[in-house]
Amino acid sequence: MQSLPDFLARVKPPITPALVVRRAVMMANLAAMQAACAERGVRLRAHGKMHKCSALGRLQIEMGAVGLCCQTVGEAETYVHAGIGDVLVTAPVPAWGWLRLAALARTARVGAVMDSAAQIAEAATAALAAGVVLDAHVDVDPGMARAGVAPAGAVALAAAIAGQKGLRYAGIQAYCGHHQHLSPAERAAAHAEWTARLVTVVAELRAAGLAPEQITGGGTGTAAMDLAAGVYTELQPGSYAVMDVEYGDLGDLPFAPALFLAASVVSANHASHVTCDAGHKALHPNGPMSRVVQPAGSVYKPMGDEHGAIVPPSGVGEGDLVWLQPGHVDPTVALHDAFFVAEEDGRLERWPIDARRASL
Amino acid sequence: MQSLPDFLARVKPPITPALVVRRAVMMANLAAMQAACAERGVRLRAHGKMHKCSALGRLQIEMGAVGLCCQTVGEAETYVHAGIGDVLVTAPVPAWGWLRLAALARTARVGAVMDSAAQIAEAATAALAAGVVLDAHVDVDPGMARAGVAPAGAVALAAAIAGQKGLRYAGIQAYCGHHQHLSPAERAAAHAEWTARLVTVVAELRAAGLAPEQITGGGTGTAAMDLAAGVYTELQPGSYAVMDVEYGDLGDLPFAPALFLAASVVSANHASHVTCDAGHKALHPNGPMSRVVQPAGSVYKPMGDEHGAIVPPSGVGEGDLVWLQPGHVDPTVALHDAFFVAEEDGRLERWPIDARRASL
Numbered sequence: 001m002q003s004l005p006d007f008l009a010r011v012k013p014p015i016t017p018a019l020v021v022r023r024a025v026m027m028a029n030l031a032a033m034q035a036a037c038a039e040r041g042v043r044l045r046a047h048g049k050m051h052k053c054s055a056l057g058r059l060q061i062e063m064g065a066v067g068l069c070c071q072t073v074g075e076a077e078t079y080v081h082a083g084i085g086d087v088l089v090t091a092p093v094p095a096w097g098w099l100r101l102a103a104l105a106r107t108a109r110v111g112a113v114m115d116s117a118a119q120i121a122e123a124a125t126a127a128l129a130a131g132v133v134l135d136a137h138v139d140v141d142p143g144m145a146r147a148g149v150a151p152a153g154a155v156a157l158a159a160a161i162a163g164q165k166g167l168r169y170a171g172i173q174a175y176c177g178h179h180q181h182l183s184p185a186e187r188a189a190a191h192a193e194w195t196a197r198l199v200t201v202v203a204e205l206r207a208a209g210l211a212p213e214q215i216t217g218g219g220t221g222t223a224a225m226d227l228a229a230g231v232y233t234e235l236q237p238g239s240y241a242v243m244d245v246e247y248g249d250l251g252d253l254p255f256a257p258a259l260f261l262a263a264s265v266v267s268a269n270h271a272s273h274v275t276c277d278a279g280h281k282a283l284h285p286n287g288p289m290s291r292v293v294q295p296a297g298s299v300y301k302p303m304g305d306e307h308g309a310i311v312p313p314s315g316v317g318e319g320d321l322v323w324l325q326p327g328h329v330d331p332t333v334a335l336h337d338a339f340f341v342a343e344e345d346g347r348l349e350r351w352p353i354d355a356r357r358a359s360l
Numbered sequence: 361m362q363s364l365p366d367f368l369a370r371v372k373p374p375i376t377p378a379l380v381v382r383r384a385v386m387m388a389n390l391a392a393m394q395a396a397c398a399e400r401g402v403r404l405r406a407h408g409k410m411h412k413c414s415a416l417g418r419l420q421i422e423m424g425a426v427g428l429c430c431q432t433v434g435e436a437e438t439y440v441h442a443g444i445g446d447v448l449v450t451a452p453v454p455a456w457g458w459l460r461l462a463a464l465a466r467t468a469r470v471g472a473v474m475d476s477a478a479q480i481a482e483a484a485t486a487a488l489a490a491g492v493v494l495d496a497h498v499d500v501d502p503g504m505a506r507a508g509v510a511p512a513g514a515v516a517l518a519a520a521i522a523g524q525k526g527l528r529y530a531g532i533q534a535y536c537g538h539h540q541h542l543s544p545a546e547r548a549a550a551h552a553e554w555t556a557r558l559v560t561v562v563a564e565l566r567a568a569g570l571a572p573e574q575i576t577g578g579g580t581g582t583a584a585m586d587l588a589a590g591v592y593t594e595l596q597p598g599s600y601a602v603m604d605v606e607y608g609d610l611g612d613l614p615f616a617p618a619l620f621l622a623a624s625v626v627s628a629n630h631a632s633h634v635t636c637d638a639g640h641k642a643l644h645p646n647g648p649m650s651r652v653v654q655p656a657g658s659v660y661k662p663m664g665d666e667h668g669a670i671v672p673p674s675g676v677g678e679g680d681l682v683w684l685q686p687g688h689v690d691p692t693v694a695l696h697d698a699f700f701v702a703e704e705d706g707r708l709e710r711w712p713i714d715a716r717r718a719s720l
Contacts, residue, residue, distance in 0.1 A: 015434075016454050049665070071666050072637075074375075091666055094376050094624035094637050095679040115627055118678050146635055147627040147665045169528075177664060235661055264454035267507040275506055277454050280691045286640045286665070303506045304537060305409070305646070305690050306431050306451055316476050319455040330665050331640045335694070337717050357697050 001025075002344060004330060008260070008294055010324050010346030016264040016321070017282040019333065021341045021351075025258035026242055032254055033223065033240050034064045040227045043234040045069050045088060045216065050238030050330050052355035053339060054082030060241070067109070069236045073097035078355035080108040088112070088216065090236060092119065092139070092147045096127075098126035102134065111135030111172045113278035115149045118169065127166030135170035136161045137216065140201060142176045142194050151201045158210040171212030172205070174198055175236060180221030184252045191225045198231055220247055220255070239348050246287045259339075260293060261324045261332075265310070268318040273301075273309040276322050280305045284335060287328025294323035361385075361447030362704060368620070368654055368683050370706030373668050376624040376681070377642040379693065380708075381701045383619035386602055389396040392614055393583065393600050394424045400587045403594040405429050405448060405576065410598030410690050412715035413699060414442030420601070427469070429596045430715075433457035438715035447472065448576065450533060450596060452499065452507045458482045462490035471495030473533045474572045475509045480520050480527065495530035496521045497576065500561060502536045502554050511561045518570040531572030532565070534558055535596065540581030544612045551585040558591055580607055580615070604689035619699075620653060621684045621692075625670070628678040633661075633669040640665045644695060647688025654683035 001007075011020055037044040049071035057068045057079055066085025072074040076087045077100065088111040093101060102111050105127065114120050120309060127134045138157045141148030149157050154172060162169040179190045198215075205212055216234040218226035223240065226232050238276055239247050242259035263278035276298040279302055283290045292298040295314035302308050310322050326332040333339075339351045363382060371380055397404040406420040406709045409431035417428045417439055427446025430436040436447045437460065448471040453461060464470050465487065474480050474496055479505040486657075497518045501508030509517050514532060522529040539550045558575075565572055576594040578586035583600065586592050599607050602619035623638035639662050642648045655674035662668050670682050686692040693699075699711045 015456060091637075092626035092635070094626050096375060096624070115629060116678060122679075141629070144663075145630055145633075146667050146669075147629075149629060264456070266452035266454050269475060269501070269507075269509060270505055273505075275452070277451075280644065280646045281694045284640065285645055304505075305694075307506055309506075318476060319482075332663075334641045 005164055005294065010344075011262070011342050012346065013262045013340050013348065016262055017278040018262045019336045019339050020260045020262055021242060021257045021339045022260070023341050024344055027258050029241050029243070029255045029258060030060060030063055033036055033237060036223065036227055038064065041347070042227055042232060045234050045236055046241070047090070047161070047236050047238030048079055048355065051241065051333060051351045053351050054079055054084065054354050055351040056241065056339070057084055058082065064123060066234070069238075073100050074357065075355045076101060076110065078103060080104045080110070082354065083136065088135070088137070090175060093123070095122060098122045099129065102126040102130035102132055105132035105134055106130060109135065111137060111170055113137045113143070114141035114157065114161065115139040115147055117157075117160055119181060120157070120164055124164045124166040133166060133168050135193060136167040137170050138172045138310045140172050142174050143234075144178050146180070148173075151197055153202050155204050155208045155210060158205055158212075159208065162210060169210065171214035171216065171233070172201070174215065174217040175219070176222060177219065180219045181246055181250065181322060182221070184250065185299065187222060191222055195229045195231060202231065220253065221250060240328050244287070245289070245291050245325055245327045248325075249288065257325055259326060259329060261290070261326060263308070263322050263324065265316055265318050265320045266307075266321060268313065273311040274313040274316060274318070275303060275307050276310055277307060278324065279303060279307045282335060283308070283326055284328060284331035286331050290309050290327045291325045292322065293325055365654060367506065367704060370704075371622070371702050371708070372706065373622045373700050373708065376622055377638040378622045379696045379699050380620045380622055381602060381699045382618045382620070383445065383701050384704055385616050388604070389601050389615045389618060390420060391488070392421055393597060396583065396587055397595055398424065402587055405594050407431075407450070407595055407596050407598030408435050408439055408715065411601065411693060412713045413440055413711050414444065414714050416601065417444055418442065426594070430600075430624060433460050434717065435715045436461060436464055436470065440470070442714065447471070448495070448497070450535060452479065452484070455482060457574075458486035459489065462486040462492055462494065463532060465492035465494055466490060469495065471497060471530055473497045473499035473673070474517065474521065474535070475499040475501070475507055477517075477520055480511040480517070480524055484524045484526040485633065493526060493528050493606045496527040497530050497574070498532045500532050500534045500558075502534050504538050506537075507537045511557055514561050515564050515568045515570060518565055518572075519568065522570060531574035531576065531593070532561070534575070534577040535579070536577065536582060537579065540579045541606055541610065542581070544610065547581060551582055551589070555589045555591060562591065580613065581610060589648075599689050602689060604647070605649070605651050605685055605687045608685075609648065617685055619686060619689060621686060623668070623682050625676055625678050625680045625682060626667075628673065633671040634673040634676060634678070635663060635667050636670055637667060638684065639663060641685065642695060643668070643686055644688060644691035646691050650687045651685045652682065653685050660684055
């Protein structure tokens with residue numbers, strides 16, 4: 001494969017700022033995760049919250065994923081409408097969302113996580129009204145305090161689901177978002193501690209006659225540990241497909257950067273920097289600072305909503321393109337309309353980020 | 361007008377997170393800015409980068425604005441396609457954008473700012489190719505070092521524009537983004553210092569036979585000072601229409617909060633907080649932290665891309681709505697598909713944020 005500078009020199013997006021995916025690198029990332037899961041006999045359910053792109057989701061399924069994870073009802077709707085036949089909503093569903101999810105379940109397998117008796121009742125009511133059955137997972141909180149039930153409460157919720165018409169007890173979710181970006185040593189320690197607790201939860205469910213068919217969780221940062229642990233039946237990674245500064249800097253993940261932002265230099269009246277047309281509306285500030293890839297050695301400093309400085313200019317001038325790697329991929333992708341997927345010769349194909357509308 | 365809690369109690373958006381505009385308050389803000397400009401004989405050219413909504417832009421024009429400012433080529437395209445007949449692009453245009461702007465000028469008055477000889481040449485080439493004339497403003501940098509030419513360079517650029525076929529020398533822009541959020545005393549001092557410099561620039565242009573027809577600039581934070589200064593012929597404020605935490609906290613602006621985000625409580629398993637469905641993808645983290653309006657006395661803490669904590673829960677539970685005021689309006693609006701514009705009785709009208717796609 002040609003060098004990154006040689007590749008970038010061939011790519012000329014029709015507009016800026018533009019998200020460009022290097023197809024060959026993304027394909028290698030997709031294949032690597034699929035192979036790692038297959039080797040362990042674990043299902044891959046790639047997370048659609050990262051890319052919000054049904055074309056990429058369909059590709060993941062063609063390569064072997066069993067379906068997609070969604071973080072919102074709107075993502076689930078977009079993906080099912082695009083022909084994806086198996087979706088799991090991995091975040092708690094707002095009250096208005098159950099009837100919409102149940103309607104989707106008329107044409108696709110639809111699952112959701114639940115962490116309260118009220119959610120179980122609402123989900124069941126909606127499913128019965130729609131004449132469908134929803135796959136229901138107990139959401140077990142591994143310590144984030146964001147959603148999910150404490151491990152000690154898993155059996156009671158599983159029993160409540162199992163006794164509810166309109167729902168099929170499908171297993172449990174345990175997503176450790178707080179582990180994904182720890183250093184390799186800290187991640188391994190936290191993962192081992194949580195896995196021991198998770199094994200206990202599963203044993204308690206089995207003892208209660210509620211053995212989970214699926215134990216779903218995991219992410220890009222912990223995927224190797226999740227697979228080695230032998231507990232999870234299904235992995236939910238998202239970022240591995242294209243990566244970002246935050247995951248790349250961990251240093252131990254077998255995935256390569258495939259996503260870049262092209263921006264135009266639009267003002268060059270200072271020796272200290274040039275100004276490009278990418279600011280807070282094109283590169284989301286959550287996570288580490290986005291990194292300048294081209295010109296090499298420069299840094300990016302946001303200058304408001306629509307602009308950023310490239311410091312120093314390193315030879316680029318007005319009208320030139322500059323290239324950045326997003327700091328945190330998910331919220332940055334959610335700012336854009338489309339990926340421009342690039343071949344090595346620079347040819348581009350536009351893939352709509354069609355679930356973008358759906359984050360809201 | 362009823363109290364804010366009484367108003368919010370009547371509003372039930374069909375989805376969450378949802379941006380809700382209190383119409384009566386927005387109308388009062390729009391009228392106040394229009395009246396202040398009219399009183400001084402200054403043109404109001406409301407900034408479309410804030411709302412990205414052609415319905416709101418058309419309303420501003422119906423109420424007396426001469427046109428809209430745009431920060432991107434895509435905003436200009438969206439607004440002209442929506443029937444807005446006069447747009448000014450207030451940020452430097454990327455090289456790929458000039459032909460698209462020139463095409464727009466076949467059906468609308470289209471202006472742009474320029475800060476280099478290269479931009480002037482590109483703009484003129486595009487205008488001549490399209491058989492149109494673009495209004496060209498010299499962008500004068502008031503010290504932000506983001507875009508614009510140093511004040512001492514204004515005469516040379518104005519002369520270059522004036523001698524260029526395809527362009528009409530329309531005046532100068534001097535936008536002081538770095539003044540907008542200073543404390544009242546600091547803002548007054550910075551504004552006075554810059555105004556003195558701007559008066560000199562205008563005198564130099566006049567002496568060179570390049571008297572600017574329009575002197576455009578100003579924002580929500582400095583509007584009263586901009587009007588009192590007697591230099592600007594045109595004001596460019598955006599945020600005044602709906603306000604945000606950042607502008608509201610200045611304490612001296614005659615505009616009231618009209619924009620709120622409704623979120624659903626989706627998990628409530630802790631005494632310390634509840635979790636709502638608004639995170640970094642619904643409330644942009646740039647600027648001050650978004651503020652909880654309802655339940656009163658609680659604070660908002662982001663919990664990742666799709667969730668946030670309401671601390672303490674203050675009596676709200678699963679399925680309830682919580683209400684926030686965005687910290688910084690512009691980038692938060694750019695995350696959403698639509699405003700839900702609410703009457704006092706709670707009836708909602710959906711206004712697409714149709715230039716959202718265009719930020720990229």
